[in-house]
Amino acid sequence: MGPRGKGVTARELWEAKADEITAEVAEHMRDVKVLLLGPGYPPGQLEIRKDAAERLRCISCQIYMMEELPPLSSVDINIKFRDILNKINPDLIVCIFTEEGFPHAVIFEIGFMCGHFGIERTLPRLKFCIHNKIEKIAVMPRYLDYLVARAESYEFYDAVTDRTLYDRIRDIVKGEVLRLYCPGDTEESMTQP
Secondary structure (H helix, E strand, C coil): CCHHHCCCCHHHHHHHHHHHHHHHHHHHHHHCEEEEECCCCCCCHHHHHHHHHHHHHCCCCEEECHHHCCCCCCCCHHHHHHHHHHHHCCCEEEEEECCCCCCHHHHHHHHHHHHHHCHHHHCCCEEEEEECCCCHHHHCCHHHHHHHHHCEEEEECCCCCCCCHHHHHHHHHHHHHHHHHCCCCCHHHHCCC
């Protein structure tokens, strides 16, 4: 019963369901394997990704970065990356394009994954986080437009008041948790009365 002997209101039911889903998402954050790809050069760019990774690990996310993984079978980058993909088999692949970073390695890795997994298996896993100040035409090759247009793509900002890289990746992981572990809890079922 609600206040003053009244029944439970629709809002109270909605809020209870929202709390239940929030708890379920928090519980399953550790179950989603995330591969973070992004520039390691010029100096400072790798730290941007490492900082986001550490913050995400603090909320129990499984985050993998190539720079932190030892070669599994070879120092050859093709074999190393193939073996990492096979071992991790990531649920999400977040490709980060920072304002000052050189995107060459990220572009290579995206192409490699499309060849390795096949484009149909890669696209649902692929998410792009692109700094809001990047001129995409100047930085990204035209063939990448196909993937960016079909995969989920998000802008991120440096300012505290806007969606930072950490905020974007955290929300992407939460979305994947909802998709994998809470499939009945869609926006339609959560609309407020």
